[in-house]
Amino acid sequence: MTDIRLEIRLDRLAENFRLIREAAGPGVRVLAVVKADAYGHGMIPAARVLEREGADFFGVFDLDEARLLRGHEFTTPILVLKGVRPDQAPEAVESGASLALFTSEAARALSRASVEAGMTTRVHVKVDTGMGRLGVPASEATAFCRETAALPGLAVEGLFSHFSVSEEADHPLTRRQEELFARVLDELPVRPPLVHVSNTGGVLNRLSLPLDMVRTGIGLYGCMPGPGLAGAERFLPVMRFSTRVHFVKTVPPGATVSYGATFTSSKKSVLATLPVGYANGLFRRLSNRGEVLIRGCRAPLVGNICMNLAMADVTEIPGVTAGDEAVLLGEQGGDEIRADELAQKAGTIHYEILCSLGRSNPRDYTGGPPDEETNDPAAGG
Numbered sequence: 001m002t003d004i005r006l007e008i009r010l011d012r013l014a015e016n017f018r019l020i021r022e023a024a025g026p027g028v029r030v031l032a033v034v035k036a037d038a039y040g041h042g043m044i045p046a047a048r049v050l051e052r053e054g055a056d057f058f059g060v061f062d063l064d065e066a067r068l069l070r071g072h073e074f075t076t077p078i079l080v081l082k083g084v085r086p087d088q089a090p091e092a093v094e095s096g097a098s099l100a101l102f103t104s105e106a107a108r109a110l111s112r113a114s115v116e117a118g119m120t121t122r123v124h125v126k127v128d129t130g131m132g133r134l135g136v137p138a139s140e141a142t143a144f145c146r147e148t149a150a151l152p153g154l155a156v157e158g159l160f161s162h163f164s165v166s167e168e169a170d171h172p173l174t175r176r177q178e179e180l181f182a183r184v185l186d187e188l189p190v191r192p193p194l195v196h197v198s199n200t201g202g203v204l205n206r207l208s209l210p211l212d213m214v215r216t217g218i219g220l221y222g223c224m225p226g227p228g229l230a231g232a233e234r235f236l237p238v239m240r241f242s243t244r245v246h247f248v249k250t251v252p253p254g255a256t257v258s259y260g261a262t263f264t265s266s267k268k269s270v271l272a273t274l275p276v277g278y279a280n281g282l283f284r285r286l287s288n289r290g291e292v293l294i295r296g297c298r299a300p301l302v303g304n305i306c307m308n309l310a311m312a313d314v315t316e317i318p319g320v321t322a323g324d325e326a327v328l329l330g331e332q333g334g335d336e337i338r339a340d341e342l343a344q345k346a347g348t349i350h351y352e353i354l355c356s357l358g359r360s361n362p363r364d365y366t367g368g369p370p371d372e373e374t375n376d377p378a379a380g381g
């Protein structure tokens with residue numbers, strides 16, 4: 001039995017997908033975002049579940065991720081959210097994926113490469129309505145769509161934009177983004193088949209005009225993009241992170257703990273040393289802030305978190321012994337530590353907590369068909 005367990009509950013991923021599908025409404029397609037190794041949950045196992053549940057599209061970040069999916073014989077179409085540079089056009093055409101598009105240079109290069117390969121490349125024109133990251137400015141979007149549609153070898157399959165503050169129910173920037181996007185849609189001579197704007201926050205906050213597709217990531221993995229979202233309690237976290245108490249000792253008052261001696265016991269205390277640290281994705285910022293569940297009770301993490309070790313004060317929890325399970329993320333007994341709690345204490349967002357833990361530990365898949373309940377020891381590092 002390994003000391004560290006990053007459990008990925010595939011049955012919950014499937015259930016969360018069904019909830020998103022329901023929230024999106026009848027006839028609306030669901031693009032499942034599996035970028036960044038499915039937010040740390042493992043892209044291939046997650047994609048297997050999501051394809052089986054009927055995801056209409058996979059959203060990946062770049063061509064490398066698209067190729068990885070392609071190597072596993074999925075039939076679900078793929079959208080490359082980042083788009084491509086002009087010099088990547090030949091490999092992009094070859095990938096067979098749909099591509100975000102927002103520069104004339106990329107459009108022309110893709111057109112040329114598609115004609116040369118005797119293929120049609122599907123593109124989704126990305127409109128920047130206020131996110132300020134990727135996309136053609138809203139004021140130029142109509143002309144850009146017209147130019148793109150006229151290029152040989154390209155098919156404008158989609159038109160999309162991305163919200164900047166979708167986790168808030170009613171934000172002026174969101175309304176502005178919707179207006180700009182609606183205007184582009186209005187001006188287009190031909191509406192592309194797949195128009196999409198909402199991410200998880202957009203779906204659950206019921207933002208945006210009724211469109212053809214939603215793009216959802218964080219909700220699939222059981223986290224809410226923000227507080228107070230409708231039906232939030234029905235979504236269940238997919239990731240659970242635990243370890244086993246390695247060593248228990250009693251210390252006198254005045255004992256210091258870990259590098260920098262940032263914790264000193266105020267009384268006779270019982271400390272449990274856990275074999276997890278920042279090398280396992282446990283943010284060092286949680287030092288003297290985070291908590292861990294042991295025997296169903298919360299114990300504070302005391303002293304600085306080390307590379308592979310962290311200490312918990314278990315004075316108030318009777319009977320803690322080496323080998324006891326210690327949960328850093330997820331449920332134990334009647335209590336639960338959620339990713340957003342960790343994020344708040346670590347000064348980050350839960351997306352980063354999931355990516356960090358997923359990237360740093362082998363994953364143990366449960367709740368799926370027997371052939372998918374495999375460890376992936378290769379996933380570490």
Ligand SMILES: *Cc1c(COP(=O)(O)O)cnc(C)c1O
Nearest residue numbers: 033081162199200215216217218
């Ligand atoms: C990551 C991403 C999403 C998913 O957002 P969530 O908040 O995780 O639902 C949707 N659209 C784009 C363009 C993205 O980059």
